[in-house]
Amino acid sequence: MRAFQISAEEAKVTSDVVTGTFFVNSIPAYVLFDSGANRSFVSIKFVHHPSFVLEKLPVPLEVEVADSKSFRVFDIYRNCKLTINNEDYVVDLIPMVWGSLIHEIYESWGQSFLAYVIDAEKTVKCLEDVPIVRDFPDVFPDDLPGIPSDRDVEFRIDLIPGAKPIAKAPYRLAPSELQELMTQLQDLLDKGFIRPSISPWGAPVLFVKKKDGSFRMCIDYRELNKLTVKNKYPLPRIDDLFDQLQGASWFSKIDLRSGYHQIKVREEDIPKTAFRTRYGHYEFLVMSFGLTNAPAAFMDLMNRVCRPMLDRSVIVFIDDILVYSKNEGDHACHLREILETLRREKLYAKFSKCAFWLHEVQFLGHVINADGILVDPSKIQAVANWSLPKNPTDVRSFLGLAGYYRRFIQDFAKIVSSLTKLTRKDVKFVWGDDQEKAFQELKSKLTQAPVLTLPDGPDDFVVYSDASYLGLGCVLMQRGKVIAYASRQLKTHEINYPIHDLELAAVVFALKIWRHYLYGVKCTIYTDHKSLKYFFTQKDLNMRQRRWLELLKDYDCEILYHPGKANVVADALSRKEEYEPIKTEALKEENWKRDRIKGQAHNLDEDSRGLKTRWGRVWIPPTCPFKSALLEEAHKSKYSIHPGATKMYRDLRVNYWWPGMKRDVVKHVSKCLTCMQVKAEH
Helix, strand or coil, X not given: CEEECCCHHXXXXXXXXXXXXXXXXXEEEEEEECXXXXXXXXXXXXXXXXXXXXXXXXXXXXXXXXXXXXXEEEEEEEEEEEEEXXXXXXEEEEXXXXXXXXXXXXXXXXXXXXXXXXXXXHCCCXXXXXXXXXXXXXXXXXXXXXXXXXXXXXXXXXXCCCCCCCECCCCCCCHHHHHHXXXXXXXXXXXXXXXXXXXXXXXXXXXXXXXXXXXXXXXXXXXXXXXXXXXXXXXXXXXXXXXXXXXXXXXXXXXXXXXXXXXEECHHHHHHHCEEECCEEEEECECCCCCCCHHHHHHHHHHHHHHHHECCCEEEECCEEEEEECCXXXXXXXXXXXXXXXXXXXXXXXXXXXXXXXXXXXXXXXXEECCEEEECHHHHHHHHCCCXXXXXXXXXXXXXXXXXXXXXXXXXXXXXXXXXXXXXXXXXXXXXXXXHHHHHHHHHHHHCCCCECCCCCCCCEEEEEEXXXXXXXXXXXXCCEEEEEEEECCCHHHHHCCHXXXXXXXXXXXXXXXXHHHCCCEEEEEECCHHHHHHHHCCCCCHHHHHHHHHHCCCEEEEEECCHHHCHHHXXXXXXXXXXXXXXXXXXXXXXXXXXXXXXXXXXXXXXXXXXXXXXXXXXXXXXXXXXXXHHHHHHCCCCCCCCHHHHHXXXXXXXXXXXXXXXXXXXXXXXXXXXXXXXXX
């Protein structure tokens, strides 16, 4: 890792950094922020206050500064409180014996949380200062002007045959909730959104506390929803929306103000929206939250309103609008076009929740920029802080949140297989070592999830597939960059498949799940099962293979064996980064000193990072316990896909060396059960 130092005087005259005085653990501090950093440092002179809690790092950090000097860092101050504009953020600070500022370490992946905060603070919050937007103040009112105008879409509540009105008694509310109820009822009456009712229907009211501490009034429409004919209008798939953003580098996000209240309820359906309170019986004239068909109705409206711009300069998910463009000039035209449309349709947005003229934007739980898509750090923080599940419900909740980002996680299905078993009714809930390992591994992978590239045209798609008796996995790539990961566990009947059919099932799975990318275009599929290369010319096929052959003929695909020399996945996904934690552990001072004492380390050099090397390659101590982990990673990682001994040795010797290395590699590969089953020789 490389750290770059800058003095307080240099920072004041440098336009590339943001500096200011803020509070760290309630102590004033001069702070420098940089969006390229993913480590936060603090002067050791600053952290003598008792409010800073020092912890040991599990593995020392090797730090190289700009003048090529390197040294080790052993400590970290966890959960420090950074205060910016009365908002508190938790950061980890590493103490350094230099300068008066925070410094940065640059790595190949990741974002600084501090940089994310500053980007949010720098967003212009005054409408008059935003180009194009300042010409549309009527689109961003402080509140909705009243009952919405007539539209092509009205909210309907069609009931199943034989349905009869249901009225439930009001829930008991706390005194503070009763006061809030009275206030919100009066506000809705003043706006004309509700009116007194004599309907035979009646749903109870409850309150939910929002993040800012205020209360949201919710109507419990569960009984009405059970009797409602469901509107099957489709909501768009999130990944389909993101596919439209290829090549975009300018973004603006528009959030409609109380979007549901901008659609009228059909006159004959108004009585069905009735709700009962201690202060009276009321019914909605506008669409209310909690009604089962509300998302579908609003999606219908937005698709009609934005149809000329959809997938050209705008994507929409219910009441969230994202405007995207390839350059600044186009973005000005696209932004004006959508704002003129909202003005014409009398749809109103909430300016404080909008963001304009961005190179990076948060949208639908993801962060999007010109490089691709990555997970939203704020959402992943919830996964990282998730407490240990105590029952099947807790496991389902965790898997539900983590599963939203499964396209970022290679072998997601295999990782969670032991957790999924706990959600079955016929399985007793026992949290063991396998579940704990899967739980921690999934949290770790999510917090280190890669940036996924958006597809760039229909050409040059490559699929890498693999199968085992734990599940199916595949990677979609384009010109050496990862587009998506996909995986699933085996179905009950698939467990009995021979290995040939299981590997073919992985190919079929990839073609089905990425049909929207691969259908009608030429693509290449790599598999580590050599006989699949001849699948299209085989004469004797069983019934299952014949059925799959018909599906494969619909695609212009070529199936190739994945020998060691074709292992481009390892290069594309950076084998160096994958092995870096193992390298760091292996080179602990006590390890190499122990082996030097034993006389097994001779003529070793030391590079600028303080790492022991021989012939320019990192030296792994023979007795180091992490050598086996390195061999396992080099052979069974999806970045390697079970290479033979020769290929695996050539890959490892580029960066590593230890006595008897080739012998150890051959021995490791010879014990691989998968290789023995599917390969004639290593």
